[in-house]
Amino acid sequence: MWREQAARTLLFFLPTLVFIIALTAPGGDYAFRAGPLAEVAVGQLPYYVYVSNKTLHLYSSPYAPWPYPKALEVKLFYPTKVLVSSTCGAVAASSVGGDPGSYPVDVVVPPGFQGDCWVNFTHTSGWRDAVLLRVRLVDWYPGATERAVVTLNGSGWQFVQVGQGGTLYIWERPMAQIPVAGCVFVYNRSVLLSETQRYREVAPNLIPPAVAPSSSGSVRYGAFIKLDRVSQLYIYKADCPTTPRLNISGPPPLRAEIGVTLPTPTGPVFDAPVVNNSVIYTTGLRVINYTEASARIYRLYVYTYSTPVGLWGAVLRFNFALTALLTVKISLFRPGGELQRVGDVWIYRVDNVTYWIYGPQPYRLCDPPCGVPAGWQEPLYVVVDPTGQWGGWPKIVAVRHEVLQPWRS
């Protein structure tokens, strides 16, 4: 009798106990399985990270946190969570897990960090694992794999732009071709405020292209640097840093004599442009006023732009019709004063304002009369300096291409 009761109790109690354990255990029926709780493995890493066992050789940057998305991977074999922590604040998540499976872990190395950093994975059951991050601080913008190093020689504020095709513009004037087109400018160990502005061709298939600011078209990234003799500008192919919009007023009106004198039966007339349409574009750094104007024998495409550094600029492009007319005055741009030739630029000085012009001769009196220009003229790039500090367009001394390599291999 006693034996029967004991047998009946065991037959009933033990399966019930197993069933209750299976229901209530954190791992459910996984509680009865053998093997490790989880595994920590190396995830997706960029080529410049050297990996040895569970040691990752990473970079950090002085400019911003250096993200390594999905750098680590936790494979969970139980429906549970593991705690994640690091000794340098490189992991944002405090725990990963849930159902069994693989869970990526992002690593973000804090700016300026250098040395060893442990990423620890622990579980209340006593399971633990760890990955060692060996971090080297490097003067490089985080996340970028390549950069252009442009050595410039000049003085004063310079407005630098990089087009998608790698053309380097300074005050809108194309100056050089660089190997990397990007939105991040680092100068004098600082990440610069930058702007993004699109440009379109106002007439197709021209050489050099006739471009104007637009809401569509190819992108140029721009930034201001203050040069003091020979300096290096680093341009990284990376997403634009967040830039606060500066409070900039619009460019001043382009007060200048523009046009050509044309003969007519009743006497010479000055063929000045009449504005057809005008559009304002506001970037993070500038306000641009684009205007199309027409005259009897030419069309003028012009944009002026204001800046936060006290200077402003303009770009003018003329398209003359083919005529057999003679003229005594060709004034592509004349704000006043005497025109001077200094090196490869033209200069007007009006009161305390200096107008720097690169392009065809902006003003010419013809005695004897000369022919009116025909076709598209080369662009005129104008920089207006009321500060007296600007030293002209800088010289491009050198352009170098650098690619980030693993610091240990």
Next chain:
Amino acid sequence: MVGSENVGRRVALLAVLLGVVALFAAVSVINVTYWYVNTTAPPVIKYVGNDTRVMNGTFVKADWYYDPNTGLNITRVYVTGVPGDVANITNALRVCNRYNVPVKIRITDVSLLQDINGANYIRYMAVKIVDPPGAADNKVVIQNGTAVDTTTDYVTLQPGQCAILGVDIIIDANAPYNKTLAAYQINIEKVPQQ
């Protein structure tokens, strides 16, 4: 029967695929050409007229200059009037056909280019085609500095033939002496025939 249906479906599918391929297909044929840019002599050539020899060109003389910015050759004619008198210059400029086909010419597009010391002193100036005769309108006219007749009719020059252009001019008696009053652009249009 089932087999023939499958074949039909396959043919239809193939046709659809071919159609899709056709949508994305494009054929272009490029014919290569090359263009020589040559030069030739102008249809007519201008010479100074016989009157340029009168008093060593005091009343009319001509030369030409090159405009490097546009590449144009520009003929420059100086005509001198006598304030208060009528001056007739019958042989100021000769325009000769150097082609072996007839060339029509006319004077056109008269316009005031530059008022230098008083274009309004030019009370009357006519540039006329003296020879060959026959044009209903053979002169362009400037009155009080303003062009009032800007184009002549055409005259035809046979191969080797020259047209002679003359100038009639009245300068106001109050005009200053030894001054250039104004500059006019006067074009000579040339149309080769045949």
